[in-house]
Amino acid sequence: MFRNIWLKELKEQLYTWKGTLWLVISSLTFSLISYLLLTDKELSLLDQTEMMWMLAKVIISIGLLIVSIDASSIISNEFEKETAESLFLSPIKMKDFVSGKLLASLTLWLLIFIVSIPYILVTSAGTKLFFPFFYYVFLLGSLGVFGFIMLIFAISLLFRSSKNTLTTSLVVLLALFIPSLFSTTLKNNSFALALGKVNPVDNIFSSLDNVLVDYQTSLFHNGQFILPLALFCLITLMFLVYATKRFKQAGVVKNG
Amino acid sequence: MKTIISINNLTKSYGSIKAVDSLSLEIAQGEFFGFLGPNGAGKTTTIRMLTGIIEPDNGEIAIAGNAYPNLKPILHLIGVVPESRGFYEWMTAKEYLLFFAQLYSISNPHKKIDELFGKVNLSERKNSAIATFSRGMKQRLTLARALINNPKILFLDEPTLGLDPQAQEEIQNLLKQLNQNGVTIFLSSHQLNEVSNLCSRVAIVNKGRMVVQGTIAELQKKTNLEGSTLKDIFLALTNNNHV
Numbered sequence: 001m002f003r004n005i006w007l008k009e010l011k012e013q014l015y016t017w018k019g020t021l022w023l024v025i026s027s028l029t030f031s032l033i034s035y036l037l038l039t040d041k042e043l044s045l046l047d048q049t050e051m052m053w054m055l056a057k058v059i060i061s062i063g064l065l066i067v068s069i070d071a072s073s074i075i076s077n078e079f080e081k082e083t084a085e086s087l088f089l090s091p092i093k094m095k096d097f098v099s100g101k102l103l104a105s106l107t108l109w110l111l112i113f114i115v116s117i118p119y120i121l122v123t124s125a126g127t128k129l130f131f132p133f134f135y136y137v138f139l140l141g142s143l144g145v146f147g148f149i150m151l152i153f154a155i156s157l158l159f160r161s162s163k164n165t166l167t168t169s170l171v172v173l174l175a176l177f178i179p180s181l182f183s184t185t186l187k188n189n190s191f192a193l194a195l196g197k198v199n200p201v202d203n204i205f206s207s208l209d210n211v212l213v214d215y216q217t218s219l220f221h222n223g224q225f226i227l228p229l230a231l232f233c234l235i236t237l238m239f240l241v242y243a244t245k246r247f248k249q250a251g252v253v254k255n256g
Numbered sequence: 257m258k259t260i261i262s263i264n265n266l267t268k269s270y271g272s273i274k275a276v277d278s279l280s281l282e283i284a285q286g287e288f289f290g291f292l293g294p295n296g297a298g299k300t301t302t303i304r305m306l307t308g309i310i311e312p313d314n315g316e317i318a319i320a321g322n323a324y325p326n327l328k329p330i331l332h333l334i335g336v337v338p339e340s341r342g343f344y345e346w347m348t349a350k351e352y353l354l355f356f357a358q359l360y361s362i363s364n365p366h367k368k369i370d371e372l373f374g375k376v377n378l379s380e381r382k383n384s385a386i387a388t389f390s391r392g393m394k395q396r397l398t399l400a401r402a403l404i405n406n407p408k409i410l411f412l413d414e415p416t417l418g419l420d421p422q423a424q425e426e427i428q429n430l431l432k433q434l435n436q437n438g439v440t441i442f443l444s445s446h447q448l449n450e451v452s453n454l455c456s457r458v459a460i461v462n463k464g465r466m467v468v469q470g471t472i473a474e475l476q477k478k479t480n481l482e483g484s485t486l487k488d489i490f491l492a493l494t495n496n497n498h499v
């Protein structure tokens with residue numbers, strides 16, 4: 001049954017132009033970054049691996065941002081547009097409802113990633129790093145997006161409002177992004193180091209650094225970054241399960 | 257006749273407000289039951305508890321042999337026209353019904369959908385986007401969706417709201433026909449003429465509590481208002497001039 005929900009969401013993305021618009025925005029951003037890397041006086045002096053590192057960060061950041069914005073309304077809209085009651089009067093299971101929506105959000109990430117492939121190809125031309133670049137952007141991006149979607153869905157089920165969900169999600173996203181952008185000198189105290197170890201965005205960027213700058217391309221060498229990401233996904237999954245239980249207790253319609 | 261819906265001491269509060277207060281009633285299989293009450297009397301909350309959308313604070317519910325809290329199996333047996341009538345406006349009416357037919361795993365859904373469009377008189381607009389529908393057309397589409405799984409029990413919350421008199425009559429005739437075919441109907445409506453014409457038994461609730469229930473003749477006797485209309489009885493019992 002989750003397949004029906006997934007297909008409905010995909011059709012909605014297509015019919016309402018929302019999905020297409022997101023892909024155009026992604027493509028324009030990747031084009032702009034690539035253009036700057038080639039033409040900007042300072043950026044064009046960067047080493048090719050650094051260019052790849054920068055593009056990888058942009059692809060994952062754009063993916064996280066767009067999927068987070070989109071996921072903020074994918075569940076909440078069912079309550080705001082009063083379609084949830086009719087939906088839950090059918091024999092749909094909660095896990096099918098959530099997994100169908102989750103798959104739809106992951107599909108959006110997959111499409112953004114597909115849009116980014118030509119840029120990955122061009123930037124990595126002439127190096128032996130195309131496959132690690134391709135593979136790690138997909139792996140790290142997918143783990144990050146997966147964790148964030150579950151977090152956002154949990155917030156959606158608790159708030160049932162797209163505005164509140166979007167605001168909270170963006171605050172969380174920024175709170176995790178900003179420390180990861182600090183320079184290494186600012187990260188030299190124990191608190192910053194500990195935060196860096198658990199921050200999923202920091203782990204994504206550190207792993208990209210490890211793969212593209214230090215050429216440590218094996219999963220073994222990146223386990224220290226991938227494991228905290230997997231843990232982040234597990235924690236958000238547990239939060240989603242808790243939010244689903246709270247949702248069931250409160251009923252499909254609040255104050256009904 | 258066999259009881260298909262049974263409620264005992266059903267209670268639901270929202271904060272300090274008791275929306276439904278110790279409500280008890282029994283509905284027999286094949287009955288056309290009218291559920292009346294002024295705005296805020298607890299009708300919609302009762303229907304939502306019966307259909308599993310919200311959980312009661314207290315009391316017992318049994319529908320077709322399934323007792324609360326295990327009401328999930330009844331979703332295959334019931335059809336509901338709920339109070340909230342949101343739609344996926346970007347879908348066509350046909351896509352909308354097809355989506356729900358798939359959720360119910362209906363075999364040969366296209367045939368079923370065409371049959372339903374004929375019943376609710378929407379065949380000509382089945383390929384139009386729901387966003388272009390009038391309120392009345394949306395109402396008919398909601399009824400078609402409620403009938404997609406051939407329900408044994410229909411819960412209707414104001415099914416003819418916003419319909420013109422001709423469409424109201426069409427829907428009433430359809431409901432009569434469904435009831436004659438054995439479908440139990442639980443109708444909540446403010447259209448008291450509609451309730452008088454259709455329902456074999458009626459319950460009136462006010463401020464969440466059961467005021468009276470029975471056939472219209474029994475209601476007239478109980479209220480000493482023999483010969484009066486259902487509207488007179490309703491106004492006398494609820495002290496409410498706004499029907």
